[in-house]
Amino acid sequence: MFYLFLDLIKSQTTEDEFKKILKDTDNDITFNRVYFWKTTNLKEYIRISQDEYTKLMQLKESNYTKANTSLQELSIK
Template sequence: MFYLFLDLLKSQTTEDEFEKILKDTDDDIKFNRVSFEKTTTLKEYIRICAICTKLYSRTVKKI
């Protein structure tokens, strides 16, 4: 399921966007979950990644 999600995300974004989305997802997890000693399930990772994808697509202007 996780690899299918990543393949789908990668096919819908550019390489640069894909890397930034994954970095933002990892940063969010490190800041909000690891600092509070919570574990992140695969389902939660996908949910957080989907939120970061939506935020990124709203903030980036496409010319």
């Protein structure tokens, strides 16, 4: 199940994005869980990774929208 999840995310992102998602997931776990003596099971790891994926895609979409808006404003002038 875990490997299928990773394959799915990897197929929907670039290699740099995929690495960023995994790095951000690990950072989240380290900061929020290890420092507070909590453990993270596989299901939680997948949920955190999904959250990181969602954040990245929203940021990507936001940047794409801003870039298009800027280009449209330039073409209007």
